Amino acid sequence: xxxxxxxxxxxxxxxxxxxxxxxxxxxxxxxxxxxxxxxxxxxxxxxxxxxxxxxxxxxxxxxxxxxxxxxxxxxxxxxxxxxxxxxxxxxxxxxxxxxxxxxxxxxxxxxxxxxxxxxxxxxxxxxxxxxx
Amino acid sequence: xxxxxxxxxxxxxxxxxxxxxxxxxxxxxxxxxxxxxxxxxxxxxxxxxxxxxxxxxxxxxxxxxxxxxxxxxxxxxxxxxxxxxxxxxxxxxxxxxxxxxxxxxxxxxxxxxxxxxxxxxxxxxxxxxxxxxxxxxxxxxxxxxxxxxxxxxxxxxxxxxxxxxxxxxxxxxxxxxxxxxxxxxxxxxxxxxxxxxxxxxxxxxxxxxxxxxxxxxxxxxxxxxxxxxxxxxxxxxxxxxxxxxxxxxxxxxxxxxxxxxxxxxxxxxx
Numbered sequence: 067x068x069x070x071x072x073x074x075x076x077x078x079x080x081x082x083x084x085x086x087x088x089x090x091x092x093x094x095x096x097x098x099x100x101x102x103x104x105x106x107x108x109x110x111x112x113x114x115x116x117x118x119x120x121x122x123x124x125x126x127x128x129x130x131x132x133x134x135x136x137x138x139x140x141x142x143x144x145x146x147x148x149x150x151x152x153x154x155x156x157x158x159x160x161x162x163x164x165x166x167x168x169x170x171x172x173x174x175x176x177x178x179x180x181x182x183x184x185x186x187x188x189x190x191x192x193x194x195x196x197x198x
Numbered sequence: 199x200x201x202x203x204x205x206x207x208x209x210x211x212x213x214x215x216x217x218x219x220x221x222x223x224x225x226x227x228x229x230x231x232x233x234x235x236x237x238x239x240x241x242x243x244x245x246x247x248x249x250x251x252x253x254x255x256x257x258x259x260x261x262x263x264x265x266x267x268x269x270x271x272x273x274x275x276x277x278x279x280x281x282x283x284x285x286x287x288x289x290x291x292x293x294x295x296x297x298x299x300x301x302x303x304x305x306x307x308x309x310x311x312x313x314x315x316x317x318x319x320x321x322x323x324x325x326x327x328x329x330x331x332x333x334x335x336x337x338x339x340x341x342x343x344x345x346x347x348x349x350x351x352x353x354x355x356x357x358x359x360x361x362x363x364x365x366x367x368x369x370x371x372x373x374x375x376x377x378x379x380x381x382x383x384x385x386x387x388x389x390x391x392x393x394x395x396x397x398x399x400x401x402x403x404x405x406x407x408x409x410x411x412x413x414x415x416x417x418x419x420x421x422x423x424x425x426x427x428x429x430x431x432x433x434x435x436x437x438x439x440x441x442x443x444x445x446x447x448x449x450x451x452x453x454x455x456x457x458x459x460x461x462x463x464x465x466x467x468x
Contacts, residue, residue, distance in 0.1 A: 144276045145468075
């Protein structure tokens with residue numbers, strides 16, 4: 067059992083921005099619906115905190131990565147609906163380059179570790195050979 | 199001849215953010231007197247339905263708009279913040295040194311401990327508290343817990359801001375309040391699991407398992423409300439005396455500067 071933080075650096079906070087941009091690329095949404103879609107997608111470690119999601123959306127809008135407009139449905143409440151801008155699209159592409167690079171490094175780590183395990187098992191097998 | 203005031207009607211829990219936003223409004227419209235009036239959200243709705251003239255109405259639950267105000271009294275209402283229900287206390291509360299997220303139920307149900315809620319027929323915080331208790335029974339797997347919490351709750355106040363006052367004055371040890379109000383008052387809080395605190399839209403279906411029956415507007419009328427994530431909303435009533443200025447106020451509170459005020463008051467702008 068790992069008593070330290072074993073989540074590498076792909077924490078929920080780090081991945082939240084590209085995941086939100088990706089979800090908005092698929093379909094513009096308001097924060098309420100985005101939080102639900104995030105939970106269904108299950109890409110992040112742990113539960114996405116609504117306060118963090120809303121804060122990220124506001125920050126991304128201030129940075130010009132997304133744009134919002136009010137959307138009302140029938141007699142229901144109007145909520146702020148977010149859509150990705152071209153600048154947000156570019157950033158998402160850049161994020162995916164970084165994510166793929168991270169994936170390659172992680173896969174290399176896994177290969178090295180598994181090779182090490184195989185070597186250990188092989189050495190342990192030699193030691194168990196009957197004497198004589 | 200003095201002008202009729204610009205009237206803002208708001209839920210008690212929004213007293214501080216509405217006060218701060220109205221200060222900015224007065225700078226924008228210095229010649230327009232401003233009046234703020236607060237009540238439980240359902241009472242706010244009743245005042246509008248009874249013909250009260252208000253320029254802005256801000257409530258603690260979109261369900262109150264949906265059930266009583268839209269579309270006859272408001273055309274559109276805008277979600278501007280969210281929050282969560284917490285167990286509030288201060289250092290003088292019985293058991294304050296022992297209470298945690300894991301044992302809050304047992305502390306509240308201990309002999310001699312007094313806890314309170316707001317009136318579910320007047321205030322969304324009241325019916326949300328009942329929903330939290332129902333969800334707690336399910337979440338913790340303690341059959342009978344909802345009834346035990348109801349029976350053990352000896353203090354019920356008209357609205358959550360009255361309940362907060364009771365906590366500050368020591369008339370109750372614990373109170374079920376919005377986290378934003380607790381922070382504004384500098385009180386302590388126990389955060390509840392997201393599966394019961396009505397904070398997370400991802401758990402909307404889970405929250406919907408809870409329900410409370412409220413008195414309707416007409417004698418004998420009953421209304422059933424189901425659990426839902428907390429959302430505060432604001433609107434310009436159809437009969438607003440100053441619709442242009444009211445629109446400015448709504449755009450301000452939902453804009454960048456308004457959101458900073460809301461965040462400073464412990465709310466989560468959305």
